[in-house]
Amino acid sequence: MARHYARNVSAKTIGLLFFAASILIQHGTSGQRVKVEPEVSSYPGQTVNLRCAFPDSTGVQLTMVTWIYEPKDGDRTNIAVFHPSFGPSFPSNSPVTGRVVFKPTPIELTSPSIEIKDVKMSDEGKYICEYATYPDGNEQGITQLIMLAKPVNLASIVTVNAGTQSVVVARCESKNGRPAAKIKWVTTANGNSSEKETTAADNTVTVTSEYRMVPRSVDNGKDISCVVEHRTQVKPESFPLKLAIQFPPEVTIEGYDNNWYLGRTNVALTCQAKANPVPSSVIWRTMSGEMPEVALVKSNELKVLKVDDTVNTTFVCEVKNRIGTTKDQVTVFVREPPKKDSNAGVVAGAIIGSLLALLLVAALVTVLVTRSRRQQQGYRANGGSDMKTRIFGGGKKASKNGTSGGSGSGGVAGGNNNGPVYVDRSPNQGLGEKNNHHQPFTMGARPEVVTGTPTAQDILLSNELDEAERRKFDEMADDERYDHFSGGGPILQLRPPPDQGDIIGDYMDDDMESQRDGSVISRTAVYV
Incomplete structure (x- = not known):
């Protein structure tokens, strides 16, 4: 028994030493x-241990120890006293x-801890x-006992009507x-909160928080959360809610595109209503009082099968819920049918x-x-003077009655038709044989040639002409009357080339052909 008691005492002593050491660590020196x-x-209902120690009593005589209780609101009261000579005492008014x-137990004056059951x-x-010490007097240490009570948390939404005054919504x-x-609130709604505390007889506290705001229809359904933090909770407790704000219907009519024309089919008007609580009725009517026969009403939709003149009216949609009644209207203007597109325009355009x-x-x-x-006319107009120069050479002029050159095989007499005659057919100059070119063209005779540029052979033959x-x-050449020439002799016409420059001579040489009798004719001329 003594050995068991000694073991318990030593264990308790070790515990007290550890307790004193922890206190010293916590509070320092x-x-x-x-x-x-x-x-x-x-x-509540548990047992608590309130520890106390006087670990260093050197130079001090410990006389007595007293435990005193001091409530939050009230006077101090002795609840336990220990004297080494008289033992423990517990006042009855405690x-x-x-x-x-x-x-x-046994109680030691250096560590007089107490235990309270069923707190x-x-x-x-x-x-x-x-x-109580000598000679220093009284010394004390204070422990705060905090009673914990896990609260019951709850949150709720307060249903309100939309208005202009601030009210409690949660x-x-x-x-x-x-x-x-x-308690704190988390929400996007524009409002504020207020709190109040109520202490019960058992010293528990009830905290009430209210969220207040001016209720609007746009805030209906917004998220709002109540978050409760307490010492007894491992983490804050959150209560997600949604604002419930009642308001009369907000009505709009959709579907009219301002293009309802005669004969158009399957057009519709939709009555969109936003309300809390949900609408109890949707009524369609017209300002004239009569609904067109072509209009079919189904719930919030008014469908027109085929647009006619009876649809040219004002449609009214009236929506009602428990808070109130709201309506909207739209005036339909029936237009003339658009003209049908056809292919006539495309064909005409083509x-x-x-x-x-x-x-x-x-x-x-x-x-x-x-x-x-114009180029040809210009060629003819510019070729006359050059022609005469090339035919007669050196610009020499022959007299009207004289002869030149003799009467050899290449000579030409004044009235002889056997010599070649080149006539410039330009508009400004004319050359006509008055008396000597009415004879028919015969083999061996030299034809009259109407051209703009003579050949080399023509120029040589022209040298045999007398003065x-x-x-x-x-x-x-001076008469320039080609248009009045009425001779019956053959006339050879040559086509001038496009270029009136240096290629004229080449063209004439290629076009003219010498005959066995000494005459020269054109390969491309037409004789009349």
């Missing part, structure tokens, strides 16, 4: 020599009488361990907790385009032909 735990928490004892919420407060409570809970293209081509051809003719014959040709 302050001047306070009474070591206690600053705070102890407990739930609020913990019968539930408090010294621990451990209540009203036991919360300050517990003071006070030593409520959150943390009931019968100890200590008091902390025809006009083709005609324009043809006219463009014709104009282009006309321009080219006119230009070609009188040259003058005769000069007179013919």
Whole structure:
């Protein structure tokens, strides 16, 4: 028995030493020599240990120790006293009488801890361990006993009607907790919160928080959460909610595109209504009082099978719920049917385009032909003087009656038709044989040639003309009457080439052909 008792005492002593060491670690080496735990928490119905120690009593004589209870609101009360000579004492007027004892036993003055059983919420407060010492007097240490009570948390939405005054739209409570809970709100709605605390007889606290705002229809259904933080909870408790704001219907009519024309089919109007609570009825009517026969009404939709003149009216949609009645209207203007598209325009466009293209081509051809003719006329107009020069050479002029050159095989007399005659057919100059070129063309005779440029052979033959014959040709050149020439002799016409430059001579040489009888004729001339 003694051995068992000694083992228990040694174990308790070791525990007390560890307790004293922890207190020293927590509080350091302050001047306070009474070591206690600053705070102890407990739930109702549990047993709590309030530790106290005087580890260093060197130079001090410990006389007595007293435990004092000091509630939050009230006077101090002695709950336990220990004297080394008289032992422990527990006053009868103590609020913990019968539930408090010294621990451990036997009681040691250096560590007079107490134990309180079946603690209540009203036991919360300050517990003071006070030593009576000599010669220093009284010394003490204070422990705060905190009673914990896990609250019951709940949150709810307050249904309100839309208005202009700030009202409570949500409520959150943390009931019968100890200590008091902390409540906050999380939402995008524009409002604020207020709190109040109520302490019960058992010292528990109920915290009530209300969220207030000016309710609007646009805030209906918005998220709002109540978040409760408490010491007894591992993490904050959240209650997600949605605002419930009632408002009369907000009505709009959709579907009219301002293009309802006669004969159009399957058009519709839709009555869109936003309300809380949901609409109880949707009514369609017209300002004239009569619904067109072509209109079919089904719930919030008005469908027109085929637009006619009866649809040319004002349609009204009236929506009702428990809060109120709201309506919207739309006036339909029936238009004339659009003209049908046909291929006539396309065909007409194609025809006009083709005609324009043809006219463009014709104009282009006309321009080219006119230009070609002008070039030819210009060639003829500029070739007369050069022709005479090339025929008669050196610019010498023949007299009207004289002869030149003799009467050899290549000579030409004044009235002889056997010599070649080159006539310039330009518009400004004419050359006509008045008396000597009415004879028919015969083999061996030299034809009259109407051309712009003579060949080399022609120039050589022209040198055999006498002076009188040259003058005769000069007179013919001065007359310039090609259009009045009425001789019956053959006339050889040559086509001038496009270029009136140096290629004229080459063209004439290639076109003319010498005959066996000495005459020269054109390969391309037409004789009339």
